[in-house]
Amino acid sequence: MENIAALSNEQITRDLLPQKFGRRGMIWTGSLIVLCLVGAYAYYRQLKYGLVVTNMRDYVSWGIYISNFVFFVAISLVGSLITAIFRLANVKWATPLTRIAEIIAVSAIVFASLIIIVDMGRPERFMNLFIHGRIQSPIMWDVIVIGTYFFISCLLLYFPLLPDLKILISVKEKTGKALNKLYRFQGSFWKGTKAQFRISDKAINILCIIIIPVAFCIHTVTSWLFATTYRPGWDSTNFGAYFISGAFLVGAGGVVVAMYVFRKAYHLDKYITPKHFEKMGRIVVLLALLYLYFNINEYLVPAFKMKKPEEAHLAQLFTGEYALLFWFAIMIGMIIPIIMLVFTKGRRPLPVFIAGVMVVIGAWFKRYLIVTPTLLHPFLPMQNVPESYHHYFPSWEEWAIAIGSLSGALLIITLFARIYPIIPIHETITEQHEEVEKK
């Protein structure tokens, strides 16, 4: 972190303190809130009239709610990647990215749980999951594992925040009374003593270890919601690994995008440097190649055999109704980012950001392609149903709710960055000292 090395502690603190929204920030937050409200209105309509307001029907019984859910779960995996894996591997340069990754993880997992409730036909019976819960069902596994992951992610967000809270409390005049009260409530007990640090460091280490298997679990279990059925396109032993590799990719893409946006919005050029983009670019390439590998595995093997039920499914993806979307998702989600990022020039901040956006968009549509086309190819022919049952395109309510949920996740991240330092102040200072000492 040579370019930070020259900075004083006060400078770092001043740079990294949460800042009030500017005009752009206000517009951004305002639009997110509006989108959320539109989504809420759409959900109100769904509650009133039933799931009939969606375009899901008996054959396509899962639509973009579920693909959105899978997307959220996928992107939330990044928390374990950046924070845990890098920390355990002692990758120091990733320190400024840890909190970004963790808040993405927490907000995504919150909306993953919300969207799954939105998908329920009888949300008021949610408690049945606890009253009558059946451990044989992969849905129960998902409920347990998502709850656990949410809790661990919160802890992983909270422990490293404690030293920063102390700093925040100390600059009361800059943060305002209300926030100061919040900081005091959350972290007034942190004195920064050696004993406290010892416990905290140990706790963070344990969290980093435990979050990895739990993160693998959430996405593996989510993939099993599909893989435990007989449907062509889902009936795969590869699904867990396929989903996890995809999740790491979209998570890394999400972090890259967030890095770039925060860097611009909060003028963090000194802390999130081109070097970070260069390194994240490499990681995205690696993960995209990994995901591509699993994709080839997932499509080539059944396409080689062309079992009858698979045939219709694959044909519609490769050359049929969904071909455009399929190749778009493959190109934009993997191929183009790989090509862009293998070159050194491609790993400058802006191209990396663009690649990140492509990865995230590609990933969203990829999830849609995993969920919906399969359902349009049941084993028995689709007959004796109204014509509308033969197709699926989301209704405006579905789009509104899906967009509303994505906005909601972004809103959580935005508000979090408004209240807390998005780059850990304390850790940045400590690392700077270490650097100086080394020299």
Next chain:
Amino acid sequence: MSCNCGGNNCDKNSRRDFLLTSLLATAALAGCSDKKNPFTPEGEVIPSGEKVKLLSVDGEIIEMDKAFLKPVPDLPQLSNSEERKGIAGKKFVMVIDLARCKNLGKCREACNHAHQVHPGQNWIKVLGMEDSDHTAPYWQPTTCMHCDEPPCVKVCPVDATFKRQDGIVLIDSDRCIGCRFCMAACPYSTRVFNWEEPILIKEVADDQEVVGHHYSCETSTPQKKGTVGKCDFCPDMARKGELPHCVSACPNGVFFFGDMNEDSVTNGAETFQFSQLIKDKAGYRLMEDLGTKPRVYYLPPVNRSFPYESGLENEKQEDKKAN
């Protein structure tokens, strides 16, 4: 006592009346027959407590409960746990003879009517099947398979769909959370979802026998918004000693229903030894390779009663209705 009403009606009636006769007899002449068939509802009918004196064939005066004078006796309301257990000692099974089906759709109609299925949706689908380019097309009525290894029950997170000891897979719409995992898990696409508030078509709404009773997993009615529904093998009819609606509605005798423990299936007019029928006509089950172990058997469409094409006309009419 002439019966000139022709085939189906007459057979159906006599079957039903036969059952009622046997139950009348056991009720009236206690001790004369000590058979205990859990199927005929004799043990379960609510006695009215009022006795009726009547004259026997040889002019003797005998006594019996008034409840048995009703053509269809009242059965006690079952508790949810009772409905979840099922009828002891039974293993229900269905045989569908593809050689007899001409896509008349009476099964579907009767089923939809009895179960208040949402207009447009069907619990029974009569599929026009053509397995490959050069194989013969045929009509395949498709009900719930009531699998012995039901993939839908495996994935239900709240025990809302369950397997009973009599082999039937049912849904408890008071428990279902509407996650639709079971629909994704069912390889036979047999499950339908109540996407909106249930709608009763006029004919159903007018039928006092069908509407206006409390919810029961066995009748699957009234339908509930936001829950999953499917063919239930009509256990309520079985308790009354009657056959499922599709079986009695089919004029061609396509559907056979019975009890594997009795090794017999019937379509109301004909009764066969189940094992013999399956053996003689090479019965099979759908998607055996999935290991779901269906309780519905199919007899292959050989020596057909009707050409495939005769069903196409019905298909067109059905399409018109649906759209």
Next chain:
Amino acid sequence: MKKLKKNKLVWLFLALSVISSNSLSGQEDSVAPKEIVKLHYFNHNNSLQYLLIESQLKKGKKIEPQKNKGFNLFLDKVQPENLITRVYTDNSGKAKAVIPPQLKDLWDSAAQHTFLVVAEAAGKGEETTSEFIITKAKISLDTSSTDETKNISVTVMKYDNNSWVPVKDVEVKIGIERLGGVLPAGDEDSYTTDSTGAVTGEFKKINLPGDEQGNFLLIARVEDNDELGNLMIDKKVPWGITTKQDNTFFDQRTLWSTRFKTPLWLLFMAYSIVIGVWGTIIYLVIQLIKIKKLASLSAEK
């Protein structure tokens, strides 16, 4: 499957005859619905007897049950003393009636009786009376078995001139009571009585399950005979194979069992993971509390 085919032919024939008779009558009176009243007489085990009235409305080709229709039933003559009962049909257009004890003398006085069904006047229409004549009859069922064969013989007799005489040419069905129907006991679906009023059938259903003792109910019946009505007799015979009721269904621990019967390996796996992870989480929360406590300690110092 010769038998099956034959049945199918019968079926076809019956179906055709329905269609043709319907269409014929449909042409006759397509405007005014025609009332059809049928009376079925049932005699069970030569003791219990009852009447079933079936009322239908024929509108063009369609036959519908006539609900809530009132009928007065009389024995032999339409006069108040001879009233059997007054009934209303249910939703399926049916009503049941039994002969009351006060008609005992009248019933005993003759071998043949006429049941008169007087339909209540409906609207502008007037009372209509239908007649059904029944002769007292009895049916008996005997079984004999040797090592190889099991035989069933059924005799149908009617009461005539103060004595029981055999009835010839009556169709008798012999079968085993099964769920929803009667399984033919032999190769034939039905048999016709000879001059001694008897039929004999051989029991052919080998390996048919009976109850726990191997018993099942053998049934012989005459269906809708013009002269005798419906006669039925049953007899319990130990000709089946014994079956044992399986009570272990709810003890199975499988993936499709209820939440109370989760497979043990799954329970073990799930609980060990959950306990392991949440144990760690609880430990971490305790650490957090420890940090809090340290703060108050340092404050005291």
